[in-house]
Amino acid sequence: MVKSPTIIRWQKLPKRRGNSDFANIEKYASKWSLCAPRTILVQSPFETLCIMIVVSDCPYGEYDIEILSVRDSVLKRPGMYFGDLHDGTAYAGTIQVLVHSALSWQIGANVGIRLKSNNEVELYCYGGLPQGDKPHVHRWGRPIEVITKELAILGDYGLECCSVACSHMTWEIRDQFASGTAVFEEGYCRSAVKSAPDLPAQLCLGVALKVGTPAIPMAPATLAQIVHVLRYMSGPAEAGYWGCVTIEDVRTRVTLDVLVTDPPPGPYSRESPGSVSR
Missing domain, CATH: 3.30.1070 (Cell Cycle; Chain A)
Structure with missing residues (x-):
């Protein structure tokens, strides 16, 4: 074992x-x-x-x-990046990397996170803001990089690391201890359908993955933990407003809208994320 x-x-x-x-x-x-x-x-x-x-x-x-090399290390040992696997921090950190990469490419976009049972997570994007305003387009980021035929991902290192780990499954721990021991279990990592009319189709990222396995368990994060890590993001100084993240927790049947902004200047607390339950 x-x-x-x-x-x-x-x-x-x-x-x-x-x-x-x-x-x-x-x-x-x-x-x-x-x-x-x-x-x-x-x-x-x-x-x-x-x-x-x-x-x-x-x-x-x-x-x-x-x-x-960051990329080489992910191909070999992605599980090392996630620190403590037993308190939900790693689970929330994985979601934070995916959301950060999507919003850093298209600031002002609206993305969704669906937390399902058995540690399944889906990330998707769709057009429009909650108020129906047109998203502000911030021309900042890197070009699209196609890692595999099945998955086109944004050219951000954090998302690339997670996606490569999810897609390839060729790193050492799996080879040494057989299948079923990967931190990212094989499931479905796929490109999204064209569901965002105000975003280029190739930027409408759809990722679905399963975090943790029975052999290497990763404790699921609570909705509060995920809101905590998403509320503020560091990025371009002129960005200000990063976008809106709709988090749907299928496990508890609760949905939250989190408005993501730059951190306020000076020390700040993320204990009151300012999200709206619906």
């Missing part, structure tokens, strides 16, 4: 130029004096920082690993 990794401690380290980050990280580890069988060094797809993750009872391999 595959054990879930136990993260003892993690620390964000400032990113330096070049690949010297990974050579310099070891000096931080020596100060911690942690008794762990191995150390895994990865570059996080969520932030432009280097992260050291120290694990015990690690199922991923029998040696220390240095990975210098």
Whole structure:
């Protein structure tokens, strides 16, 4: 039986130029004096920082690993990005990356998240705002990149990482421990139908995936956790209003509209996300 990794401690380290980050990280580890069988060094797809993750009872391999490419590391070990799998944080973080990528491409768009039973998540987009206003188009982002014939995704690294992990299923943990042990279980990752008249068809992203498996469980996030991570997003300073995210929780039959904006200046709290239940 595959054990879930136990993260003892993690620390964000400032990113330096070049690949010297990974050579310099070891000096931080020596100060911690942690008794762990191995150390895994990865570059996080969520932030432009280097992260050291120290694990015990690690199922991923029998040696220390240095990975210098975000994409390569996702193809090999995407599960390492999600930290603690048992409190819903990883689940909410996956949704945040998908939504952030969609809204950073088309600011002012309206996207939907459907939380289903068995940890199934659907992301879709559709035209119009709740008030019927025309979305503001912000010309910022990267061109479309087609990863597979079945899935066209936005050229954002965070979404690319999640989509590649969902689509390929060729990374080490699956190969080593057989099928059914992937953090993203094989299901359906597909392009969306043309359902957004005010967005180009190729930008109408439709992703459906199942988060976690019995072998490597990932605890589902509550609706409050997801609202908490979506309310504010950092991005272009001139964006201001990012868009509207409709979250439908099929499990509890509750739907919320979350207006996503830039964080207010200075310290702020996301305990009161300002969402409207309906």
